[in-house]
Amino acid sequence: MKIETKRLILRPPRISDWQDIVEGVSDIEVSGMLAVVPHPYGKKDAIWWINEVLKKWKKKNKDDYTFFIELKSEGKVIGATGIHNINTFNSVCTTGSWINKKYWKNGYILEAKIPILDFIFNKLNLRKIETEAYVENKASQKMSKKLGFKLEGKKRRHIKCKATGKIHSEYIFGLFKKEWEKVRPELIRELEKKLK
Numbered sequence: 001m002k003i004e005t006k007r008l009i010l011r012p013p014r015i016s017d018w019q020d021i022v023e024g025v026s027d028i029e030v031s032g033m034l035a036v037v038p039h040p041y042g043k044k045d046a047i048w049w050i051n052e053v054l055k056k057w058k059k060k061n062k063d064d065y066t067f068f069i070e071l072k073s074e075g076k077v078i079g080a081t082g083i084h085n086i087n088t089f090n091s092v093c094t095t096g097s098w099i100n101k102k103y104w105k106n107g108y109i110l111e112a113k114i115p116i117l118d119f120i121f122n123k124l125n126l127r128k129i130e131t132e133a134y135v136e137n138k139a140s141q142k143m144s145k146k147l148g149f150k151l152e153g154k155k156r157r158h159i160k161c162k163a164t165g166k167i168h169s170e171y172i173f174g175l176f177k178k179e180w181e182k183v184r185p186e187l188i189r190e191l192e193k194k195l196k
């Protein structure tokens, strides 16, 4: 499965992506904002993760879709965005993403998330998405709010970051389809303006 946008291809991983993954994820500014990524991060870690993701892509009843984000102009993987913990009984899932620091603030995650959220609500037909961000992670919180997510609460000193060993409090955000449909047209306009 592959989703194509103007600048990006969202697709399952290939083993040959490992170097791009090491480049992106070995940066503590990236892994320090994620929960389960070790630091330092090397080839073995990347290949292990790629194989885990591939196993999930091969499952018949998928509860996880992790897309690698390939930048068309460079033929390089610059990040990943995932749909996780799909629960069809409750009709919910969680999401998470990262982008290689060199490529931050170019609108790439916004460009990737638009078709991903469409896919969740219109193809998987789920009713709600949840996402979390460390209280220190202003970029992620701002991104979630921009995508229409609403703050639902705070888990106090709830999670230990594998890369730093630090315990974080985190905010929980939720998004319903109606809330997504409300912000989507403006985000599309904004992205089109940016890509002109």
Ligand SMILES: CC(C)(COP(=O)(O)OP(=O)(O)OC[C@H]1O[C@@H](n2cnc3c(N)ncnc32)[C@H](O)[C@@H]1OP(=O)(O)O)[C@@H](O)C(=O)NCCC(=O)NCCS
Pocket: 029, 030, 031, 033, 034, 096, 097, 098, 099, 100, 103, 104, 105, 106, 107, 108, 109, 110, 111, 132, 133, 134, 137, 138, 139, 140, 142, 143, 144, 146
């Ligand atoms: C969060 C992250 C994925 C954003 O990726 P990005 O491609 O740089 O984001 P975009 O350029 O598409 O920006 C989308 C919106 O996110 C918010 N945002 C992104 N970077 C930001 C920053 N440094 N400070 C504040 N807001 C930021 C903004 O609202 C931005 O829209 P705007 O610039 O129009 O205001 C990236 O910073 C990252 O990988 N961080 C480390 C890993 C991480 O935190 N993952 C999320 C874990 S919950």
